[in-house]
Amino acid sequence: MKYVDEFRTPELIGKAGDEIRRLADPNRHYRIMEVCGGHTHAIYRFGLKDLLPDNVELIHGPGCPVCVLPMGRIDDGLSLAAQPNFIFAAFGDMMRVPGTHGSPLEYKARGMDVRIVYSPADALKLARNNPEKHVMFFAIGFETTAPSTALTLMRAKAEGLHNFSAFCNHVTIIPAIRAILDSPDMRLDGFVGPGHVSTVIGCRPYDWIAKDEGKPVVVSGFEPLDILQSIMMLLRQLRKGEAKVENQYKRVVPWEGNRAALRAMGEVFELRPYFEWRGLGFISQSALKIRASYAEWDSEQRFSVPGVRVTDPKAAQCGEVLKGVLKPAQCKLFGRECTPEQPVGALMVSSEGSCAAYYNYEHRKPVTIANAAAN
Amino acid sequence: MCLAIPGRIVELDAQNSNQALVDVVGVRRKVDLGLLQDEPPVPGDWVLIHVGFAMSKISEVDALDQMRTLTMLGEAEAAMQEVRGYGLEHEEQGSPGQRLKQ
Numbered sequence: 001m002k003y004v005d006e007f008r009t010p011e012l013i014g015k016a017g018d019e020i021r022r023l024a025d026p027n028r029h030y031r032i033m034e035v036c037g038g039h040t041h042a043i044y045r046f047g048l049k050d051l052l053p054d055n056v057e058l059i060h061g062p063g064c065p066v067c068v069l070p071m072g073r074i075d076d077g078l079s080l081a082a083q084p085n086f087i088f089a090a091f092g093d094m095m096r097v098p099g100t101h102g103s104p105l106e107y108k109a110r111g112m113d114v115r116i117v118y119s120p121a122d123a124l125k126l127a128r129n130n131p132e133k134h135v136m137f138f139a140i141g142f143e144t145t146a147p148s149t150a151l152t153l154m155r156a157k158a159e160g161l162h163n164f165s166a167f168c169n170h171v172t173i174i175p176a177i178r179a180i181l182d183s184p185d186m187r188l189d190g191f192v193g194p195g196h197v198s199t200v201i202g203c204r205p206y207d208w209i210a211k212d213e214g215k216p217v218v219v220s221g222f223e224p225l226d227i228l229q230s231i232m233m234l235l236r237q238l239r240k241g242e243a244k245v246e247n248q249y250k251r252v253v254p255w256e257g258n259r260a261a262l263r264a265m266g267e268v269f270e271l272r273p274y275f276e277w278r279g280l281g282f283i284s285q286s287a288l289k290i291r292a293s294y295a296e297w298d299s300e301q302r303f304s305v306p307g308v309r310v311t312d313p314k315a316a317q318c319g320e321v322l323k324g325v326l327k328p329a330q331c332k333l334f335g336r337e338c339t340p341e342q343p344v345g346a347l348m349v350s351s352e353g354s355c356a357a358y359y360n361y362e363h364r365k366p367v368t369i370a371n372a373a374a375n
Numbered sequence: 376m377c378l379a380i381p382g383r384i385v386e387l388d389a390q391n392s393n394q395a396l397v398d399v400v401g402v403r404r405k406v407d408l409g410l411l412q413d414e415p416p417v418p419g420d421w422v423l424i425h426v427g428f429a430m431s432k433i434s435e436v437d438a439l440d441q442m443r444t445l446t447m448l449g450e451a452e453a454a455m456q457e458v459r460g461y462g463l464e465h466e467e468q469g470s471p472g473q474r475l476k477q
């Protein structure tokens with residue numbers, strides 16, 4: 001009964017499960033992708049899969065920034081930071097992500113100056129406090145975090161702070177969804193749209209998924225009831241043969257997004273012609289690079305980057321799991337060579353990674369609201 | 376990293392209009408307001424914070440909901456660690472990286 005008491009409205013959760021059963025056509029199999037890793041985490045943590053009928057299947061999407069980053073970019077960042085008088089600054093999520101010769105944390109153990117920051121603004125402060133060193137911020141994230149990196153670079157330029165740069169790995173969610181829809185082995189019926197990315201980009205960028213691809217999208221919050229309600233909204237549309245974009249998370253997501261954040265991104269970033277994603281390969285115009293007007297604060301324009309391309313460890317099937325083709329436990333390394341304590345692949349590192357979520361909540365199977373109710 | 380942490384604006388920074396002091400469950404830290412320049416918050420307003428930047432204004436009810444969601448997700452401690460880690464003030468306490476935990 002572990003999580004039952006934590007729900008504000010356990011009876012509503014049960015009702016939502018009943019309604020989903022009622023809405024789902026028993027002669028159909030539904031494949032719904034939750035795009036965002038935060039949703040994947042919530043789905044496992046709350047045991048929501050146990051509330052769904054067998055013919056409503058959730059497929060985990062690519063919305064976990066450290067998961068989709070190919071290993072070569074980590075190697076590139078670490079090799080830059082191996083220069084004398086360099087500080088490698090990154091969010092905590094990055095610290096245990098394996099590169100070819102170890103994670104940032106392992107490089108730190110070997111003597112590299114590696115710092116955890118909680119905000120790009122803190123990396124900027126490190127640069128102010130260490131004028132004799134160069135601080136490189138290893139920037140990752142979708143549109144949720146990209147505006148903060150943009151503003152930080154604007155502040156660095158305004159201040160004339162020259163010992164600071166960002167190694168930009170920001171990616172954008174829409175091309176990744178397009179790549180998934182274009183892949184021949186993937187059949188999907190609808191999308192639970194990302195919550196916090198949408199606070200920045202709003203709901204309009206998903207229009208084409210409904211109009212051109214005929215698939216419904218519901219932007220969703222992160223509470224159990226939010227996610228179940230979003231699945232209900234998707235099933236209602238599918239039942240009526242509709243495909244439109246709806247916003248379940250109105251209390252946080254404005255339809256138009258955050259214009260100030262979009263302006264900051266437009267000032268500092270432009271689209272890369274292409275970028276490599278783990279599992280999805282090269283996707284055109286799917287990532288951000290720093291504009292020439294900010295070249296001095298761009299690690300890639302300022303320093304020479306090796307441009308490393310490496311494949312993942314052969315036995316690890318991160319790519320297949322990322323694409324939703326394999327479930328985490330179907331990977332040969334899952335739970336044996338690859339665990340949250342000793343991750344081989346990035347999906348086991350971040351709490352937003354589907355392997356870590358599956359390992360922590362499904363593999364070890366705690367009592368959830370759903371299976372507690374059955375007892 | 377994609378955590379959205381609710382906080383209440385305590386006071387705007389008189390020296391730096393881009394910053395404000397926020398209260399997150401009793402912990403006070405400076406956050407950057409640059410992404411809310413189209414609708415600047417005032418003391419008493421609730422905001423969602425991502426990586427040290429206030430990203431959107433929300434209601435008090437939604438702020439409490441969000442904190443509960445973080446608790447249910449088992450992310451409340453990580454969120455508080457993140458907030459405590461914001462190093463925009465306290466220059467004398469050294470750099471944020473010195474708090475690196477292994």
